[in-house]
Amino acid sequence: MDARDEFLEIFYDNVDREGADKFLEWLEKSDFFTAPASTRRHNSFKGGLCAHSVNVYKRFVKLIEGQFGENWQEKVSPESVAIMGLLHDICKVDTYVEDVKNVKIDGVWTQKPYYKVEDNLPYGHGEKSVYILSAFMKLSREEALAINWHMGEYDLRVKGGSYSVAEVYYRYPVAFLLHVADLMATYLDEKVDSEQ
Numbered sequence: 174m175d176a177r178d179e180f181l182e183i184f185y186d187n188v189d190r191e192g193a194d195k196f197l198e199w200l201e202k203s204d205f206f207t208a209p210a211s212t213r214r215h216n217s218f219k220g221g222l223c224a225h226s227v228n229v230y231k232r233f234v235k236l237i238e239g240q241f242g243e244n245w246q247e248k249v250s251p252e253s254v255a256i257m258g259l260l261h262d263i264c265k266v267d268t269y270v271e272d273v274k275n276v277k278i279d280g281v282w283t284q285k286p287y288y289k290v291e292d293n294l295p296y297g298h299g300e301k302s303v304y305i306l307s308a309f310m311k312l313s314r315e316e317a318l319a320i321n322w323h324m325g326e327y328d329l330r331v332k333g334g335s336y337s338v339a340e341v342y343y344r345y346p347v348a349f350l351l352h353v354a355d356l357m358a359t360y361l362d363e364k365v366d367s368e369q
């Protein structure tokens with residue numbers, strides 16, 4: 174099964190929230206299923222963003238089960254887990270564009286395609302995902318905070334001096350686990366294009 178089918182299967186099996194159908198319509202029209210997950214780090218290939226989202230979801234489910242046990246659904250709903258895992262990086266939709274650059278391969282200048290950032294909605298990262306999702310469906314407090322702060326210590330607001338992420342992680346362990354799932358998918362499950 175390719176990442177797109179897997180994404181849609183997880184979504185349809187778990188998400189039944191008001192507005193989810195309109196959100197999927199929007200998603201299909203966006204570049205979500207063809208976009209990369211990054212320009213030169215993890216999953217920087219066509220379809221990389223969707224594949225990353227599925228990877229994070231799978232890591233997230235395992236971490237939640239490890240933390241809360243086999244009855245984890247009593248602590249956090251499968252719908253919530255799917256929304257947080259699959260949609261945390263929806264901020265990356267319509268953000269990467271393909272271009273070509275000249276590189277020297279074996280002494281010969283050659284044109285190589287690459288992705289560059291062209292963000293038409295520069296709203297931030299996690300906060301942008303929450304903003305986009307909130308236009309379609311109502312997020313719970315836990316979902317909104319987890320998605321908003323999924324970058325953890327790498328978030329630019331944290332680098333600027335904000336302590337909110339620690340407050341959120343103490344109060345919402347699920348939010349911390351989403352950050353860990355994102356890291357595990359990125360560094361353990363996904364490849365980096367070392368040629369770039």
Ligand SMILES: [Fe+2]
Binds near residue numbers: 261262298323324
């Ligand atoms: Fe992210």
Ligand SMILES: [Fe+2]
Binds near residue numbers: 229261262355
């Ligand atoms: Fe991510």
